[in-house]
Amino acid sequence: MSGAAAGAAAPYWRNAGMTYISYANTCAAMVRNCLKEPHKTKALNREQVYYKLQTYQEGEPQKPVVRETPPAPPAKE
């Protein structure tokens, strides 16, 4: 899925390789960081991520990779 169609300039995030989903989620993470304290930890804890990703090449499973958000203390991002 390459950048914009011919003619218009793509937005900066698409040029940097992000999809709209990653752009929207990064913005959401920044908004969550702006919350005040009790709501902030609640929001950050709500959006914890953990999953294992395994790519398959030619029918053979490759080594699985774990993607997770570290359960961050409220000060960090």
Place this chain on the structure above:
Amino acid sequence: MASGSGRRGGLRLARILSGNVNSYLSSGAEKASTAAWRSTGQLSSAEIAPFGARSVSGQIVRNRLRSRMVAASKLRNVQVKAENSRGLWQPFTALLGDAPATKVDKKLIVTISSDKGLCGGINSTVVKYSRALVRLNALDHGPDDKPAVVYVIVGEKGKAQLQRDSKKLISLYFGEMRKQSVCFTQCSMMADEILKSNEYDAIQMVYNKFNSVVSFLPTVATLLSPQQLLAGNQELTGELDAYEIEGADTKEEVLQNLGEFQFACMMFNAMLENATSEMGAQMSAMENSTRNASDMLDSLTLTYNRSLQASITTELIDIISGAAALEG
């Protein structure tokens, strides 16, 4: 609870049986044998009474009941989340349409299944539908060597079933999803990975939609890539032309953003619905298995009692005839 009264009933019956034995026997020699019998614990002690089987199984039934309550409360939580998330994709379907019968070159099939077992037939139905979609695609395209269909599997059970015959078609596998509860960030990260790793013309997501605690409908959600959307749907582009798009975005860019976001929203909803269906199927599977186990337990207890009484009666007959032979 039920097992306590069962145990008490067992004790009562054990006492009655031993009472019967005593009343049948007249001479002292037989009393010794009864005493020996009782000392082996077969008739006297409550724990290893002939009806001891009932007390052990009562424990199992109570455990099952407790885990059913836990499952019911978990189900309620996920169900609320799933129903709230339906509002995310409904505007998309209203705008962009849902076209399950599109013939495209490159298809991506996202199979959403569960990690844990004991959930009835939901995983097999999802796998069956995915395989059927692959066959339909093969029909559309004739004997092509290059696989025009690619699998992305979410969940352990789906991988176990699909790995057996479709290993060459699998592109990505996501596992251990349930360590953290499903959230939009997680689903959008997964959607991001899928988008970045594969070129596709259409995505078809197969999952179980939650209808009620006993009914789960396997559903296929079709998402076209933005290029397909533009190419196929003239009225859509006409409609979009009627709107003025602010900023520097063109219509193609807006459609591309919308297409990606639609995928993330549908993924979120599909994961939640599948999780709810999994909980519901687990509850009904546990309930069925509890009921079957109780029925089997009852019939087996009856059989056990009958055969025990038969053997006691045989022993009695032997002893009595032996005693009669001695006297006579």
